[in-house]
Structures are given as C-alpha cells and as structure tokens.
Amino acid sequence: MSRPAKITIDLPALKHNFKQVQRMAPGSAILAMVKSNAYGHGLERIALGLPEADAFGVASLEEGLQLRQAGVSNPIVLMEGLFHADELFNVIHDHFTLVVHEEHQVRTLESHDHPNAISVWLKVDTGMHRLGFEPSEAINIYQRLMNCQSVKKPIGLMTHFAEADSIDRAHTLQQIDLFNQTTHSLVGPRSLANSAGIIAWPSAHADWVRPGIMLYGASPLPGHRGVEHHLKPVMTLSSELIAIHSLTKGSRVGYGGTWTCPEDMRIGVVGIGYGDGYPRHVKNGVPVLVNGRPCPLVGRVSMDMLCVDLRTQPEAKVGDLVLLWGSGLPVEVVAEYSETTAYELLTRITQRVRVMIRNQESVI
Numbered sequence: 481m482s483r484p485a486k487i488t489i490d491l492p493a494l495k496h497n498f499k500q501v502q503r504m505a506p507g508s509a510i511l512a513m514v515k516s517n518a519y520g521h522g523l524e525r526i527a528l529g530l531p532e533a534d535a536f537g538v539a540s541l542e543e544g545l546q547l548r549q550a551g552v553s554n555p556i557v558l559m560e561g562l563f564h565a566d567e568l569f570n571v572i573h574d575h576f577t578l579v580v581h582e583e584h585q586v587r588t589l590e591s592h593d594h595p596n597a598i599s600v601w602l603k604v605d606t607g608m609h610r611l612g613f614e615p616s617e618a619i620n621i622y623q624r625l626m627n628c629q630s631v632k633k634p635i636g637l638m639t640h641f642a643e644a645d646s647i648d649r650a651h652t653l654q655q656i657d658l659f660n661q662t663t664h665s666l667v668g669p670r671s672l673a674n675s676a677g678i679i680a681w682p683s684a685h686a687d688w689v690r691p692g693i694m695l696y697g698a699s700p701l702p703g704h705r706g707v708e709h710h711l712k713p714v715m716t717l718s719s720e721l722i723a724i725h726s727l728t729k730g731s732r733v734g735y736g737g738t739w740t741c742p743e744d745m746r747i748g749v750v751g752i753g754y755g756d757g758y759p760r761h762v763k764n765g766v767p768v769l770v771n772g773r774p775c776p777l778v779g780r781v782s783m784d785m786l787c788v789d790l791r792t793q794p795e796a797k798v799g800d801l802v803l804l805w806g807s808g809l810p811v812e813v814v815a816e817y818s819e820t821t822a823y824e825l826l827t828r829i830t831q832r833v834r835v836m837i838r839n840q841e842s843v844i
Contacts, residue, residue, distance in 0.1 A: 483784075484720035485752040486834040488806070489521055491529045493712035493838075497695050498530055500710050504678050505685040511557060511671065513692035514547075515539040520757075520826040521696055521715055524550040525837065535577070537690060541567045548574045557601065560611070561585050572597045579603050579638065581611040586621060592630040600625060601636035601671070604662055606655040608642040615662040622666050634668040636688075644676035645701050652677075656684050675700040679709055698811055698822040705810045715826060716806025717833075719752040721770070721798050724790065733787050734779025739764055746790040747778065750802045755783040757829040758804060759818040766817035769803040770796055 501510055512533040513519075518526035527536055527547050535555035538544050540563075544556045557577040562568065565588045571578060572594060580586060581603040589598065602622055605612030613621050625631050639659045643651045659672060671688035673681060678689050679701065693699075697706045697713035706713060724746055727733070731741045741747075748770065754760035760781045767774040768788055775788045790796050805811040811822045818825070 483751055483832070483834075484718075484722070485756045485832075486718060486836055487829055488716040488718065488836045488838055489525060490712070490714050490716070490807075490838040491525075493697060493714045494521075494526065494529055494695065497697055497711050497714070498532065498691075501678060501689065501691045501694065504682070505673070505689045508673075508685045508687060508689045509534040509669075511535045511537050511688050511690045512695060513537040513559075513674075513690055515543060515559065515692075516827045519693065519696050519823065520829045522835065523547065524552075526695075527552045527554070534688075537692075541570055541576070544576050545570065545574065555599075562588055565591075568592060568598075577601065577636075579611075580621075580625065581605075581613065586624055589628050589630055590624065592628075594630050596632050597630045599632045599636075601638045602668075603638045603640070604659060606639045606658040606662070607651060608640045608655075610640070612639065615658055618662050619666070635666075636669050636671065637663045637666060638671045641672065641674060641677050641681075641684075644674065644681055652681060652684075656681070693823055693826075696826060698826070705812050707810070713806050713811065715811070715829075717752075717758070717804040717811075717829070718806070719750050719802050719804065721748045721796060721800045721802060722751040722785070723749040724796065724798060725749070735782060736780060738780055739778040746794075746796075748775070748788045748790045748793075748796060748802075750786050750788060751784070752802075752804060753782045753784045753786055755830060756833050757825070758786065759814070759820065759825060759828075762814065762818040766814055767809060769809050771800050772803075772808065774809075 510533055512530055514523055514527050514536050515538050517523050535557055537557045537559045539560055559579050561579045562585050577599040579601045603612040604618045625635050641652055669687035672684040672686050673689045675692050675694040677684050697711045699706045726746050727741050729741055729743045733739045752758050764778055765776045770793050778789050779787045803809055805814050811825055815822045815825055
C-alpha cells in the first residue's frame with residue numbers, strides 16, 4: 481500500500497438503493513444509469529453488482545462495449561444514441577438500444593435494411609431543450625421510425641425533466657402534460673422519471689424509470705440528504721493523518737496563508753487533495769471525520785494534501801482514519817460547502833485513488 485487515499489464501494493448499499501427504487505416505483509421497469517463510470521463508482525463493478533436491473537443506461541458506445549466485454553448481458557441503452565453512422569455495426573452486433581433524438585440518427589436508421597435489428601427510444605423535448613424532437617415533430621418522426629425496416633417494434637417514448645428537483649412544480653407539470661398530449665395516440669412504453677422524478681413525481685413513473693444519483697445513495701433534491709429517502713451511500717472517500725503539527729497563535733496555514741491559527745493549536749495533515757478528486761474550491765470549515773468525530777478543514781486544499789483543525793481531537797495521531805464523505809458524512813454536505821453538486825464530486829474521483837470493495841461483511 482502506498483498513499484492512504486481510497487474509496488470503498490459498498491455493494492450491499494447499492495442493492496439496498498435499487499430495492500428502494502423498486503419500492504418507490506413498484507410498477508415500473510428500471511433503467512439503471514451507469515454512465516460516466518457509474519457516477520465515479522466503477523462501470524463494470526456496478527453493472528455486475530446489479531444483475532437484477534432491467535437495463536443499463538450509458539453515454540457512449542465505448543461504455544456499452546466495456547460492459548459487454550465484462551460479460552453484462554442485460555439490455556444496454558445508449559442514452560445519446562448514435563454519434564456516427566459507423567457505430568451501427570456494433571449497435572446491432574452487441575444488441576444495444578438507441579435513444580433517437582436527432583434527424584441524422586433517423587436518416588441513418590432509414591438507410592439500413594437489416595430487418596428488426598435495432599430497438600429504439602424516441603426522445604421528445606418537452607422543456608429541457610437539450611436533446612429530443614420538438615413535440616410538433618414527434619408524431620412524424622414516430623411514423624418514420626415505424627416505417628423503418630431495421631427498427632424493432634414497439635418504439636419507446638421518452639422525455640427528460642429539467643426541474644423535477646425544484647420546489648416550483650409548474651414546469652414539471654407542464655412537461656408531463658405536454659408529453660402525454662404528444663404521445664397519447666402512439667403505441668409504446670413510456671419513460672419520464674429520473675431520480676428526482678422517481679422521488680417527487682410518482683404520477684410520472686410510467687413504464688420505465690431511470691434512477692441515477694439515487695442508486696449511489698445521494699439525494700437529487702437540493703438541500704436534502706440520501707438518508708431522507710432511505711438511501712445508503714455506496715462510496716466512502718477516506719484517507720489518513722500523515723502528519724501533525726503544533727502551531728502557535730497567528731501561524732498561517734497552507735498556500736496563500738488564507739487561514740490563521742486563532743490560538744496555539746494542533747493541525748493535522750491528511751493525505752488527500754484535489755489530485756485525488758477532493759474539491760480544491762471547498763470552503764474552510766467543511767467537516768471531515770477524524771476517528772468518527774467532526775473536524776473542520778482549514779486552509780486551501782493542495783494537490784495531494786489538506787489540513788484540518790485538531791482542537792477537538794487531542795488524542796489524534798499519525799495514521800488515524802479520516803473520512804471525507806460517506807457513511808456518517810453525506811457527500812451532499814461537501815457539495816454544499818463547494819457550491820456544486822454530489823453528481824460532480826462523485827464523478828471527479830481520479831485514477832490514483834485506491835478502490836476497495838465491500839461485499840456483504842468483507843472488504844477486498
């Protein structure tokens with residue numbers, strides 16, 4: 481073992497969260513989102529740890545191929561569809577499902593004559609204004625896809641919420657109404673709800689739900705914590721104290737001397753920094769847990785280290801465990817001190833951080 485910075489991935493917690501999605505949306509199939517390296521948790525290990533998922537959602541052909549090569553046989557949905565026509569060979573060969581959201585993708589499918597080769601979801605833009613066809617175009621595109629020899633039937637119908645996590649419910653209600661009005665005469669399974677939709681909009685669960693951040697134990701709702709939704713954190717980020725210094729009143733700590741000791745005190749140096757994915761721009765005072773007890777971060781986060789105030793920990797010593805987020809310290813707390821989201825923090829963990837896997841009661 482070299483540097484002490486590590487993440488521990490709790491697979492029983494992952495399964496617990498999946499079951500919580502099932503409890504929240506009992507009549508819906510589950511398209512588990514594993515894009516962006518499964519939100520930083522490891523694409524292959526998360527997919528292999530959830531064989532009960534009805535399908536997996538990825539952002540690219542490469543992510544899908546990685547799962548197939550790892551032995552994942554569940555349906556895999558390319559959530560951004562085709563980027564280039566030459567990807568179609570792998571789509572057919574490896575039985576990927578496409579989200580169709582752009583005219584060039586429709587033309588590519590129309591130019592292919594392999595019968596019933598490709599499953600698709602038609603994406604309708606009901607207000608996110610990112611991907612998808614305008615509602616006025618959707619019926620025409622649906623008919624074109626129905627006429628495509630290469631497209632399997634039925635065709636799925638999908639949209640994406642822009643503000644499902646907002647206390648202002650008007651926009652999401654408008655999106656639901658517009659989606660229902662646009663697709664009411666069309667045949668096919670429906671999917672509207674992401675994590676926020678699953679938690680806050682049970683009327684939008686439809687045939688398929690698409691949990692992302694909630695699978696990993698964090699809340700999609702601003703100001704809330706995963707535990708409020710009976711979720712458990714899957715990732716724990718931890719390190720150790722690698723040095724302790726006794727400083728005098730007035731000593732300045734870290735680059736730029738942005739924090740000054742208010743009295744004679746001990747400062748602990750933790751072996752983790754922004755080179756590991758911990759946010760450099762986090763505010764002073766964000767808690768970490770030293771031996772399970774909160775201590776505030778002081779000074780700037782460096783590439784490889786950060787410093788903490790040990791005044792509440794007179795017995796702390798080099799080698800003691802430091803928890804940066806996970807069980808007992810929600811990642812949402814660190815995100816708030818960093819003025820960002822749990823999504824960003826989880827996906828930023830770098831390759832040099834060691835990975836430990838918790839499976840049942842053992843850690844490997």
